[in-house]
Amino acid sequence: MTARPQDAQAPISPPDPEAAASPGPTLQRRKFLATGGAMVGAAAAMGMGGRAAAQGAAPAADANLPPNVPAWTRQLGAPTAAPYGKPSRFETQAIRKLYPGLTEPMSAYSTTPLQELDGIITPNGLFYERHHAGVPEIDPAQHRLMLHGLVERPLIFTLDELRQFPAESHIYFMECSGNPSFLPPWGKTAAEVCGLLSCAQWTGVPLKTLLHEAGLKPEGKWIIAEGADGAAMNRSIPMEKCLDDVLVVYSQNGERLRPEQGYPLRLFVPGYEGNTHIKWLRRLHVTEEPVHSREETAKYTDLMADGKARKFSFVMECKSLITAPSGTQRLTRKGMHEMRGIAWSGRGKIARVDVSIDGGNNWYAAALQDPVLDKALTAFHAPFEWQGQELMIMSRAIDETGYVQPTIEQLADARGKVSFYHNNAIQPWKISASGEVANGRA
Ligand SMILES: Nc1nc2c(c(=O)[nH]1)N[C@H]1C(S)=C(S)[C@@H](COP(=O)(O)O)O[C@H]1N2
Ligand SMILES: [Mo]
Numbered sequence: 001m002t003a004r005p006q007d008a009q010a011p012i013s014p015p016d017p018e019a020a021a022s023p024g025p026t027l028q029r030r031k032f033l034a035t036g037g038a039m040v041g042a043a044a045a046m047g048m049g050g051r052a053a054a055q056g057a058a059p060a061a062d063a064n065l066p067p068n069v070p071a072w073t074r075q076l077g078a079p080t081a082a083p084y085g086k087p088s089r090f091e092t093q094a095i096r097k098l099y100p101g102l103t104e105p106m107s108a109y110s111t112t113p114l115q116e117l118d119g120i121i122t123p124n125g126l127f128y129e130r131h132h133a134g135v136p137e138i139d140p141a142q143h144r145l146m147l148h149g150l151v152e153r154p155l156i157f158t159l160d161e162l163r164q165f166p167a168e169s170h171i172y173f174m175e176c177s178g179n180p181s182f183l184p185p186w187g188k189t190a191a192e193v194c195g196l197l198s199c200a201q202w203t204g205v206p207l208k209t210l211l212h213e214a215g216l217k218p219e220g221k222w223i224i225a226e227g228a229d230g231a232a233m234n235r236s237i238p239m240e241k242c243l244d245d246v247l248v249v250y251s252q253n254g255e256r257l258r259p260e261q262g263y264p265l266r267l268f269v270p271g272y273e274g275n276t277h278i279k280w281l282r283r284l285h286v287t288e289e290p291v292h293s294r295e296e297t298a299k300y301t302d303l304m305a306d307g308k309a310r311k312f313s314f315v316m317e318c319k320s321l322i323t324a325p326s327g328t329q330r331l332t333r334k335g336m337h338e339m340r341g342i343a344w345s346g347r348g349k350i351a352r353v354d355v356s357i358d359g360g361n362n363w364y365a366a367a368l369q370d371p372v373l374d375k376a377l378t379a380f381h382a383p384f385e386w387q388g389q390e391l392m393i394m395s396r397a398i399d400e401t402g403y404v405q406p407t408i409e410q411l412a413d414a415r416g417k418v419s420f421y422h423n424n425a426i427q428p429w430k431i432s433a434s435g436e437v438a439n440g441r442a
Helices: 025-034 038-045 050-055 159-163 190-194 207-214 408-415
Strands: 108-111 129-131 145-149 155-157 168-175 197-206 222-227 234-238 247-252 266-268 281-287 319-324 335-344 350-356 378-386 391-399 429-431 437-439
Touching (some): 145 207, 155 159, 155 207, 159 247, 190 319, 197 207, 197 335, 207 247, 207 281, 266 281, 319 350, 319 391, 335 391, 350 378, 378 391
Parallel strands (some): 145 281
Antiparallel strands (some): 145 155, 168 197, 197 247, 222 234, 222 281, 319 335, 335 378, 350 391, 391 429, 429 437
């Protein structure tokens, strides 16, 4: 495109698509000026209502487009005044989704807008939420962590004391075991289909350090973790896991935990279902046996086809999701496109992600984006061509143990259809001839 003269006072109109037949921008501008001002003229040319133009309030939207110098380049910006920054006010879609009837303290959740995010880190304000009794407001000065039971020296820690222990930082995903439930109705967007999933860098003290400090007795085989919320939520974690990679975390993406995420302390159990990551952590009770609490009997068990329930199905198995293009998005141009998405496994690193554009008949390997980390989201991308034909796109992840993400039919064969939690099935998106993207699971 050739450079055009720029005018600080009166922006010229954009080039006419039918340039050959038109008098050209400079001539058009002269005409606008003659009719009483570039703004009015431009607004009229855009077919805008006379009211906005007459008020002189809203300049034509295209006045800021090339080759014009946009209005914001010709003036000073806002002063530095915000003690805590916020996203641009134009990013209206990058918000957590709330669900009517599921915002009340008794049981609430919100989902991460996966389709709006890039890379592997979930910003703290967009981290998914799941609360069983609302979000307590905890004064850290009045909060303690109690470690007792089968230990030589029961201990009570303040936050200050915990921060004096050697700390570790790790990037890990966290996913609710009900993400999504096994049962229809299916959602429309990536957030609705899979948004009880987020990933952050967590900082805290390895639980094994605290167990060492307290003197773990050999009979201690489980730890019952309990939260300080109104639900006093508790889960039993096997000692083998506690001595492996479990953390008592106080920071998330570099800043202190958000209240929604368990401020000031939460248990972080890498790769295990979200429910085990006890928020507002106040007590760790070392025992010989699991407690068989409500959260591991009536809830968070998997009802199998024979009517028996599977308990302590902790690990979130390997899974992936295409986030772009995904449900409710639209392809607006033909040619080269790219599928982008995320893959994760509670058993370790992602080894490979395959993608398909024909509903799973043919697969080809996607490229994995660095970093590929243990029990963290891994970003992938794969090119595809779209010429206005109908496509069914999907991704299938394989983790370092060799486990392959199943289809929903394979899951139903293995587990029956009454199972509710742990749906890690392949998610199809359908691209229609018009470019609209919709959930391929009808
Ligand atoms: N104390 C307490 N811990 C809790 C919960 C809760 O309601 N209370 N919800 C659990 C569930 S079901 C999930 S999926 C995760 C959600 O954590 P998040 O809100 O930080 O995403 O926290 C778990 N830990
Ligand atoms: Mo959950």
